[in-house]
Amino acid sequence: xxxxxxxxxxxxxxxxxxxxxxxxDILGLPQLPRPAFDFPGAWFRIGTTQEIHLIGNRTEAVHSxxxxxxxxxxxxxIKAVEAELKAKNATFTGxxxxxxxxxxxxxVDPDGHWIELCEIRNTI
Numbered sequence: 735x736x737x738x739x740x741x742x743x744x745x746x747x748x749x750x751x752x753x754x755x756x757x758x759d760i761l762g763l764p765q766l767p768r769p770a771f772d773f774p775g776a777w778f779r780i781g782t783t784q785e786i787h788l789i790g791n792r793t794e795a796v797h798s799x800x801x802x803x804x805x806x807x808x809x810x811x812i813k814a815v816e817a818e819l820k821a822k823n824a825t826f827t828g829x830x831x832x833x834x835x836x837x838x839x840x841x842v843d844p845d846g847h848w849i850e851l852c853e854i855r856n857t858i
Contacts, residue, residue: 742777742785743805745847750774750790752844757786760824760841761807761849780807796846800827804840806850812837815851829853 747753754776757763763778766785774790798804809815812829816839819826828839835856841849 740784742787744787744789745843745845746792746794746796747788747790747843747845748792749844750776750788753788756843757788760819760822762818792845798842798846798848800840800848800850802848804848804850806838806852809851809853812839812851812853815839815853 745753754765757776757778758765763780763786766777766779768775768777768787776788778786778788780786816826816829819839819841824841826839826841829837830839831837832852837853837855839851841851843849
């Protein structure tokens with residue numbers, strides 16, 4: 735087996751329209767065309783090849799936290815991200831420096847999924 739990269743992350747959401755606004759307008763991800771599945775959802779591009787797939791009709795509780803289940807999106811300038819989120823009146827924590835010297839901000843989507851925005855300067 736030769737795993738090449740992470741293609742997409744699927745996130746179960748209660749209200750697709752509300753989540754589209756968050757991922758498009760707050761995080762600034764471009765929305766992609768989506769196949770005509772028999773359930774609601776939306777797809778977004780991350781970088782050049784990766785995606786987030788929203789899957790609608792979530793009815794179960796979300797169990798997510800910064801030190802538990804979350805996903806991270808790498809950014810090139812954490813200070814610029816902080817300024818942009820403030821300009822959008824978004825609620826977030828950080829930026830905070832991790833023990834490895836890299837920086838992170840945490841933001842929570844409308845369903846309670848924690849998302850880390852991280853600037854990676856140092857690799858271990």
